[in-house]
């Protein structure tokens with residue numbers, strides 16, 4: 001993937017099985033968000049191809065892939081419930097994006113179980129600005145799940161949350177991942193979060209450097225580690241993925 005001829009990602013080749021939870025770490029600016037945008041079809045790879053279930057990705061974002069950003073994933077002028085029915089409103093009425101009367105009532109009824117699942121049933125008529133950060137991110141996740149995507153893309157979704165709230169969000173996300181059997185790609189700056197949640201860790205970094213031309217090369221995947229449940233607290237693996245020298249070889 002290049003922007004204006006400058007490579008951002010190069011020689012990226014991987015095969016991800018359905019139901020994986022891939023966590024992605026790497027230095028700032030190395031192309032992690034770009035990678036997610038490629039998976040969403042918000043960007044098109046300059047070379048190479050990306051297949052989903054053996055078929056090239058559609059050229060535009062489609063409901064089979066949902067995304068949540070660190071902030072601003074939801075519409076501030078719509079209530080919690082309105083944010084959640086929006087996708088159905090646009091599907092039913094592409095021009096106005098609104099449902100009225102019994103159709104709207106039905107759409108609001110349909111989202112009730114989801115509202116309950118994410119603990120926002122008491123906040124259905126509040127606007128995002130009236131919610132805490134954690135509640136806003138729960139809404140953002142629910143909005144991304146409304147069309148039951150096969151693939152969920154998360155770009156530092158918990159980066160702005162307090163540690164206590166973050167732990168609750170981890171639990172919610174893990175449960176939803178299992179219940180809905182999605183494949184997840186999650187960018188995070190927190191290596192412990194990456195090990196706690198993921199089944200596979202992808203580390204992005206530059207391996208080729210030209211001191212005369214810092215922009216000459218892009219980043220690639222330098223570590224691709226399966227994470228087993230008993231690795232989650234493994235300090236050596238954490239050190240390895242953070243770019244530090246581990247005490248023992250942790251090549252799996």
Ligand SMILES: Nc1ncnc2c1ncn2[C@@H]1O[C@H](COP(=O)(O)OP(=O)(O)OP(=O)(O)O)[C@@H](O)[C@H]1O
Nearest residue numbers: 003004008026027028029030031032033034035187
């Ligand atoms: N639309 C664009 N046009 C030109 N360059 C871009 C564009 N989007 C991203 N870039 C460049 O691509 C590089 C990778 O950006 P990206 O946001 O993917 O990195 P990142 O690893 O997600 O960074 P961070 O961890 O800081 O969020 C950066 O140098 C950025 O300036």
